[in-house]
Amino acid sequence: MSDARSTNYAPTLALTALTPIVWGSTYAITTEFLPPDRPLFTALMRALPAGLLLLALTRTLPHGQWVGRAAVLGVLNIGAFFPLLFLAAYRLPGGVAGVLGAVTPMFALGFAAVLLAETPTRRKILAGAIGVLGVSLVVLKGNAELDFVGVAAGFAGAASMGAGTVLTKKWGSPQGVGPLAIAGWQLTAGGLFIAPLALIIEGAPPVLDVDAIGGYLYLGIIGTAVAYWLWFRGISRVPATSVAFLGLLSPVSAAVIGWLALNQALTLLQVLGLVIALAGTVLGQLPPKPQPKLTDRQLVAA
Template identity: 65%
Template sequence: MNQNRLVTVALTALAPVSWGSTYFVTTQFLPADRPLFTGMMRALPAGLALLALTRRLPRGDWWWKAAVLGALNIGAFFPLLFLSAYRLPGGMAAVIGSVGPLWVAGLAALFLGEKPTLRTLLTGIAAALGVSLVVLKAAGAFDAIGVIAALGSSASMSAGTVFTKRWGRPEGVGPLVLTGWQLTAGGLLIAPVAFFVEGAPPALDGRNIAGYVYLALVNTAVAYWLWFRGIGRMTATSVTFLGPLSPLTAAVIGWAALGQALAPVQVLGMAIAFGATLAGQVTPKKAAESTQSFSSAEDNQRELSMDVTSRSMRR
């Protein structure tokens, strides 16, 4: 793995690491039992802030593409994820969600021509096994709606990852702009559902506001920018194999900040899941060359744009 790819992987990995803090922030800083409102507050303010910062709106067919990606990555993903977390026994939602690499492997073969290898499938199974050892707890009733919601959230995010890779970005549009479009579209999709299901927004104190500011800026705006940036520079399968870092981070935060004990089997699970994450970054030579070519072309286009701008300013 060359240095540029190592940096790209490390920066992209910060996204699921950040998402791993969501449970801690939600339970310690936010109002209870308002998952849809929380989803809206994560996405919409961050999206509007990025739109104001970048001052760029979609054009042509990117209106509907941005809406579809926003629905898959944000608008459908957040509510389904929270619904599964509320209805399933402890950790079950994370276990079902950890099959994301297998979803992506299948979708990438269908839409991107990235043929899954036996190593990819075995690595995906190992990742799901490792996560299950870390978070799965025996308790609670098995809930069909919760299982469907968990599978739906995983499939939604996986499809969003694949189609973000397939469609790329419009010429001259960076990942920050694309992030703003998707967060705004997803937040607008969640907002009416949140008000219909949960009613008026709750009264917020300073602690709640601090939690929402963190979720909107660090956990969502910055994290999703890094995630979409990584999708543009890596294969879809490699990106999704970073996903298990989220439940692993949540487990570490629970141990360090909440005093939750880690049993030996959980430590073993963390080692297996982390090993699968590393193994998922080893891409076939052809796919790596293709991604590198895309990244190099993107860099050349950016340099050309900067050169044109510089010449225009000198004139």
């Protein structure tokens, strides 16, 4: 990594970290303000308006091979991820739904090994294991009822997001196209993927009250348009697996919000789990140890 990139590494990570912190509020917003049992409609309202807004701002459309790439990334990062995310949010307590996303770094490590030929370092694997341990401790909540469908949706969403994050890094972006446009492409593609599913499965849109409108505006503008711009900006500047480890901040944020705003109890074991999850986040950001340079004599011997 060059000196210039090293100088910008920490600020880029700090700014990108705002995204999963904001995403942690999704679960509270969903359960407290949005229409019940409408995960597909909620996913649609979060994705498509935000994508169209970004397209209008950037006035840039994909062309050539990027039409297909935008569609694939849009399905992985948005079209599949959002419905799974909201299905988990509707069927599980906020903290539990949020922490399932913490397994995303483990999926990202596996996908990066296959798609980017990045051999997982011992430190990354350890960080992933620490994150999973933290997740497990937070899930062990005395009064939480774990629904199988909700848990399965949470894990499937983590896998989809992990694959999408790594592919976003692998494919990069066309010359002269920034992360704002990339976010617009993916959100629009994902929203168009969700739209017919929402209509067929859930029927006509529900009547929205003031709370629901406010919730959708927050999710669409802050939790999606702004958040995904920061997320894809981070992916373009630092390793994809490092960005994926920032996702551990989402369940931490969800659990803290659930405790502060929704009166969801946190046991000492869960607090320990949150601390461990934060430790996994930090460990996942540390650069690999530099390899010692071989001397001329060692090179000759080799």
